[in-house]
Amino acid sequence: MQTQGPVLGLDFGTTNSVAALGRDGASPELIDFDAPDGRDAVFRSALCFWHDEAVRGGIASEAGPWAIAEYLEYPQDSRFVQSFKSVAASASFETASIFERRLRFEDLGRLFLDKMRARSGGRLSAAPARVVVGRPVEYAGSRPDAALARTRYDAMFAGIGAEIHYVYEPVGAAYSFASRLTEPATVLVADFGGGTSDFSVVRIAAPGAARRCEPLGHAGIGIAGDRFDYRIIDRLVLPMLGKGSSYRSFDKLLEIPRGYFADFADWSRLALMRNRKTMAELEQLRRNATDPDAIGRMIAVIEQELGYPLYDAVGRLKRALSSGEHAHFHFAGAGLTIEADVTRAEFETWIAEDIARIDQTVDRALAVAGVTAAQVDRVFLTGGTSLTPRVRAIFAQRFGEDAIASGGELTSIAHGLALIGQEDDLAAWSV
Template identity: 30%
Template sequence: MENSAPARACGIDFGTSNSTVGWHRPGVDTLIALEDGKITLPSVVFFNLEERRPVYGRLALHEYLEGYEGRLMRSLKSLLGSKLIKHDTSVLGTAMPFKDLLGLFIGELKKRAEHNAGRAFDQVVLGRPVHFVDDDQAADQEAEDTLAEVARKIGFTDVSFQYEPIAAAFDYESTLNREELVLIVDIGGGTSDFSLVRLSPQRRDIAERHDDILATGGVHIGGTDFDKQLSLQGVMPLFGYGSRMKSQAFMPTSLHMNLATWHTINSVYSQKSQLALASMRYDIQDTDGIDRLFKLIEQRAGHWLAMEVEETKIQLTEAQSRHVPLDRIQPGLSVELSRALFESAIDPLLARVRGSVSQLLGTAGVGVEQVDTVFFTGGSSGIPALRQSVAAMLPNAQHVEGNIFGSIGSGLAIEARKRYG
């Protein structure tokens, strides 16, 4: 394959938590810097009310945390395959279709990549999870079609897709000097995706690799689901989760569920939610938690709290516990979150991940002892319990860590070069 010229097309890894753009050039790092010299752009939009403009990435999070008035939107990818994608949301006082919101962010990725590459990109290979939607092929196809429609609307003329774990496999393959049977474990913000792929230096330049992909699978569990369980088990009890009504029934949980889920936090601030909460207060045995919940809503501190939970999850990768001060809600209020609590909270999710890997191996007709390598990628692949959980299933495999935020974007760039030259 001719390698002397830069590729015509780019690869975009639009992630639930972070996004990257890859462009294959000889002798140059594949990933394009997108913000302050960094290869990732957090998948975040903040609509700054004072300046009436959208802000993206780290700057968006910074302005929100600095206390600027506005609307923070995160986990945008989770909209794909959800019923919300066909609806509008209120932004700076006007209705904006959720599809247009996706277009704003992906358009910003395109603009920044083109600026730093010094050229336009008309063709793109977009990464996609193995399943946008579990067990619903029609909804899954609709999610891919929506993403393609958004990409064309922002100016891409040729749009194609590759499974994210397959892209990560191609990135890993570029480092190999012998053949390996590799299980790609890609744990992103919204999905866990798996591929069993035969990789070797001799196969790198073959355009059609269908026969080397032994099986693909996945489950709709990712970093935001781990955050949610940590929030519900460790933090939300302080805000009334699990409280008893005077009837001895448990307090309804929908508000806590919404607060623990990135793309539904704003719904808690609605008048309807607050009225429901106010009427519930009369029927609750201990009002301390519900009163803190009112303070949290009054301060619109849901995203702040979700960021604290996410930061705790990240720190628990190395630490055994993290102390989280909550003085913003109530002076002297805090919570100690331990790795043991976190692992207990996510254990049912890890069981589903293991089930998906077992199913994948069964589909491929491959025994656990035949897998040479487990390649971990994706922002949530560093969680110790998750790694141990998967690794214990494959006793003979070596464990390799890819660039947890960059492997997919690099692999998509390799694929874009193959497809478009």
């Protein structure tokens, strides 16, 4: 290997972020980060802000599990931001209003990386020779602008290493999976994160080959775990907050604009609703609404910064439905209490449209690669949403249960990116 110094593989995820260090051709090591209850290789992609006159600028911040801990201690006096990777390619997102400050995507990203570095136990104190950053095949959002996302990523990651390279996230996972194989194979890698579902078809050569992995084709879609969360909120929560109800405008009765509910059900935008303009608009709607109490509950949830408890309740429901046929949903706060029994069959009905679009994206990945389903030897599933039974069923029905492999759902991408970073020439993988 020609690289001088360590190589960092960085999986900056919508929900979680993971880093791995490789050196001198050795197997990369995952970095464990400080956490309130120990150390963990998985660092939550979240930020929390609060006023503190003792720090420069008067606003203190934390990231990862520390952000969650700070939020839980002082929820109403803090601002909790999560899933902000989802707005990387959004031209409509300009800045996040954090108290009296306005932060761009790259400002949030650099702050997050600084906090991540500070919690690495010194493992990230020195700049690595190379940094290989994972990026989705298709960014999240209705009209994602990949060029804009690249500009923002460049600004976010500038200065953390001598060289910055971008590699599709499923290719990183493929490289990690290749280290487990002892014979050649054509592999479909399916990476399901919080914001995107990405697919790469890769031909893996026998161990010792000059070029172990050859990417054949890729496809992606901005649908994944956060969209499934959206479906749950849409069914169980938004009806209690006034969705579908009306307000009076002069002598007309109009439906309350759906954009407020779309923002509320999106983790990357919910926290950003707590700004002067949006809150004034909601208060005006509440005064003229046919069901003012419902809009009042929405205002209270936003003002009391209850996004994380809501996120946690939705996550618990999804996890329970991944292991059982039915589960109970519970959320309480801001004068709102929701109790609902949900079956796996109901949940799968809610996400049926999303599953169909994911299925079509698998078709597209195979077509781009020029490979038929019969020519795929193995399917490697990674990412937290890959644990959803209906997602796994897409591949079991197409390729057979015996062809499916998994493991390292949250860490395989970073591990593979660090392996790629140790190659002499990254041109074959960089995008």
